[in-house]
Amino acid sequence: MRISDFAVPDTPAARAARELVNEHHSPSLRNHVLRSWLWAEAFAAVEGRTGVDHELLYTAALLHDIALAPAFDNHTLGYEEAGGYIGEAMTAGAGWPAQRRRRINEVIVRHNWPQVDPAFDLEGYLLETATGLDISGRRDAEIPLDFRLEVLAAHPRLSLATEFGTSVGEQSDRKPHSHARRLIDGGLIDKLASNPLEEQRGPAN
Template sequence: MRISDFPVPDTAAARGARTLAVEYQSPAITAHAIRSWLWAEAFAVVEGLADAVDHELLYVAALLHDIGTVTEYDNHTIAYEDAGGHVAVALTAGAGWDAARRRRVHEVVVRHNWPSVDPEFDVEGHLLEIATGLDISGARPDALPAEFLREVLDAYPRGTLAEEFSACVLDQAARKPTTAARRLVDGGVVRKLQENPLERLR
């Protein structure tokens, strides 16, 4: 398994998602988003789900799943994943996606913060949830080949992710205590970031 096994979709929506991620997010958060996409694609292969995946939708959702945390897109009344999902809806509307597919990208972004997602219910939501679980909390680090983990980490280093995301989610939890950010903080996400086994593969 190599990065080259997972080509970036050559579409207006994919290019737009990458542009928004790079222009609005920090390098560490954008690298997290790209790694999350690659982990999701790799999990799809490992779990035999690759043929069931809308790969363009998964890419867009992965690149934008945390964009609701940046100042320009932060919403003071709703969860950051919900706000980010609406950014993805706006982007994909401009790319010509129909209403049903736009709803799907919003759902996938929101569900990445669910405790778990059944792949039979939402395959892309499942993949993004377990991918971000690996990159943030260190869940299932042995599920993907070690050589692939190292290749991705070399190409897209973790940098200051632990510090940045900890500060971000603590802020979100304090301002929006009824959202998933509060559950993440209460579940020890700050400690999990620091102890993530991927940090030791740098």
């Protein structure tokens, strides 16, 4: 398995998502969302998942944390909920029909669920599983080590543990009703620090 096995979508929505990420995310967060897409595609491959909407998965992966950026922060909604609406608005501009715009909202929101049934939402399951790996190290051994090292070299973790923990902690303080509080109460800071990916850094780190 290699990064080159997974084609980067070249569509208006995908290009717009990349632009937003490049303009509004730090290098650490930008690398995180790109790794999340690659982990999602890798899990689909190792599990033999078919019928994946790759454009939807890619666009949702890139935008799943966009509302952690100050420009898109929402004073009441959790960052995954605000991010879902950002995804809807952006894909409306890209010409997606209403039903498909709703799907990107659902996938972004569900990435913060404790778990997602793949029979219920395949792309939501893949993104939730991928972010679980990148943040907490869940199921890391299911992805080939060579691929993990290649991804980490291409998209280094940098200061993700500190930046992400700080951002979600701040969201938790301001929005105690949100999934951010559940993540913090569930030991997010310790999970970030003990993630085995922090010890599997590629040569670009």
